[in-house]
Amino acid sequence: MIQAALSLALRSITQPRQVARWLIDLRLSREALVTGFALVVVINSLLFGVSVLLDPAPLPWFLARPAVYGGLQALSLIATLLGLYFGGRVLGGQASIQDITVLVIWMQILRALIQVLLLVLLPISAVLGGFLLSLTSVIGIWIMVSFVDEAHGFSNLLKSLGAIIIGLFGMAVVLSILLILLGIDPSGITANV
Secondary structure: OHHHHHHHHHHHHHOHHHHHHHHHHOOOOHHHHHHHHHHHHHHHHHHHHHHHHHOOOOOOHHHHOHHHHHHHHHHHHHHHHHHHHHHHHHOOOOOOHHHHHHHHHHHHHHHHHHHHHHHHHHHHOHHHHHHHHHHHHHHHHHHHHHHHHHHHOOOOHHHHHHHHHHHHHHHHHHHHHHHHHOOOOHHHHHHOO
16 A cells, blocks of 8 residues: 555656646545545644654744644635636636645645655755755646646646646635734734744
């Protein structure tokens, strides 16, 4: 099972459209998608907690509590899902919310794999860790653009990139409003970055 997951992760880099189509064609049930969503939130929150333990730099109060961080991550992922869905729909895309959900869940699994690698690599070499982080950021953009392109049926990477930009803008607006409603000052977040 682990070997199959690692093989799929590698194919996500070399053949992202085919992986996206395969994931979409699984036609996972709503219950499976909700469970997968919850699982990636928990896993990424735990990995964040481990990284905080390894580097105890001061954090804003809402990031220092794993449950709050997990809640914020869940909200962020929901906003991402909706942003990619509606951003693509605005440009004539055909993806369903389930299609986008399965792809975002897989992207979060890939992110967790990278976080594990970084947790191992950063204590050994900050330079190699920084290089891995930069490289995986570029690869992550490539995968996301390809996934959105396949899901929405654009056959046009520039259109997919436009859908992502529209989605990110919408996501930023929604998250800013949610943070304000939760009493978190967004300017305080950037002051700690």
